[in-house]
Amino acid sequence: MITKKAEYAIIILTELASHPKGTIITSKEIARNRSIPGNLVVQLITSLNEAGWTSGSRGPTGGIKLNSDPSFINLKQVIEKIDGPIGITRCLFSETPCQEKTHCSLRGVWSKAQQSMLTVLEKVTIKELAEGAPKDD
Amino acid sequence: MITKKAEYAIIILTELASHPKGTIITSKEIARNRSIPGNLVVQLITSLNEAGWTSGSRGPTGGIKLNSDPSFINLKQVIEKIDGPIGITRCLFSETPCQEKTHCSLRGVWSKAQQSMLTVLEKVTIKELAEGAPKDD
DNA sequence: TTTATAAGTAACCATCTTGGTTGTATTATA
DNA sequence: TATAATACAACCAAGATGGTTACTTATAAA
Numbered sequence: 596m597i598t599k600k601a602e603y604a605i606i607i608l609t610e611l612a613s614h615p616k617g618t619i620i621t622s623k624e625i626a627r628n629r630s631i632p633g634n635l636v637v638q639l640i641t642s643l644n645e646a647g648w649t650s651g652s653r654g655p656t657g658g659i660k661l662n663s664d665p666s667f668i669n670l671k672q673v674i675e676k677i678d679g680p681i682g683i684t685r686c687l688f689s690e691t692p693c694q695e696k697t698h699c700s701l702r703g704v705w706s707k708a709q710q711s712m713l714t715v716l717e718k719v720t721i722k723e724l725a726e727g728a729p730k731d732d
Numbered sequence: 733m734i735t736k737k738a739e740y741a742i743i744i745l746t747e748l749a750s751h752p753k754g755t756i757i758t759s760k761e762i763a764r765n766r767s768i769p770g771n772l773v774v775q776l777i778t779s780l781n782e783a784g785w786t787s788g789s790r791g792p793t794g795g796i797k798l799n800s801d802p803s804f805i806n807l808k809q810v811i812e813k814i815d816g817p818i819g820i821t822r823c824l825f826s827e828t829p830c831q832e833k834t835h836c837s838l839r840g841v842w843s844k845a846q847q848s849m850l851t852v853l854e855k856v857t858i859k860e861l862a863e864g865a866p867k868d869d
Numbered sequence: 870t871t872t873a874t875a876a877g878t879a880a881c882c883a884t885c886t887t888g889g890t891t892g893t894a895t896t897a898t899a
Numbered sequence: 900t901a902t903a904a905t906a907c908a909a910c911c912a913a914g915a916t917g918g919t920t921a922c923t924t925a926t927a928a929a
Contacts, residue, residue: 596916598916598917599917599918600916632917632918634919634920635917635918652925652926653925653926653927654925654926654928655926655928656926657925657927
């Protein structure tokens with residue numbers, strides 16, 4: 596399952612992207628605006644910084660800034676950054692197919708189902724979310 | 733995530749479907765043939781019986797029998813029977829969209845991504861798996 | 870130079886889910 | 900009546916999840 600933390604991270608980026616480019620917002624404001632537990636915001640920002648999407652400045656007047664073009668950040672990327680590799684089944688986490696014969700014809704199905712889902716998530720960007728209307732293909 | 737139990741259930745049905753129609757196999761045999769913990773097979777069969785796909789007969793000479801045409805059982809059905817309703821996000825479990833604005837434009841994305849995955853799983857039947865080659869559209 | 874305010878970091882924790890076990894009851898055949 | 904099978908229910912250990920707590924570091928303003 597896609598975790599709530601990943602969902603929060605997407606919402607945080609969306610909040611940042613919904614302000615003029617270069618705007619600095621405090622984590623507390625983000626938390627308040629989007630109803631996310633304050634300390635979780637800080638925790639998640641760390642990962643977003645790591646990915647290079649955001650950066651923070653400390654002290655009064657400090658806060659978080661979006662560094663990347665939100666049209667280049669897609670949902671799959673954010674989810675994988677927060678949750679780690681996506682796998683709809685345990686099977687898909689192991690590199691090599693298992694011995695079981697049936698198991699393995701299943702593996703193909705899992706893989707195809709997951710890929711189908713990821714394709715959707717790859718197509719949606721933070722920018723689209725910030726504009727409120729993910730385009731409908 | 734699709735649980736291992738759901739995967740086991742699919743494998744159990746596949747095992748049953750890979751024998752001539754009407755064949756009775758004991759849960760112990762299924763467990764041995766497919767490397768599934770014996771008691772788990774029994775536990776899962778209960779749910780499969782509930783769905784009407786299988787039925788058991790007790791006593792010596794007893795065992796499990798496939799009741800349904802395996803070409804009418806698809807993977808989505810089995811997964812939902814074992815795991816309950818599928819949801820790639822917590823959001824998709826709540827009936828009503830949440831108040832948060834962004835949250836809600838997200839909901840549409842989750843829904844679409846999930847639907848895309850389910851469409852794949854709906855198309856694959858137990859029969860195809862038993863024949864070893866889920867058809868590639 | 871001190872103080873307040875902000876991010877950064879790490880450890881921790883309660884709760885829930887998962888995968889599986891154990892134990893007992895029931896049914897049917899030989 | 901002994902045995903072999905399913906049926907049923909409770910239980911349990913380990914890991915994931917969502918979140919909290921406490922502490923450190925940096926920086927602007929007073």
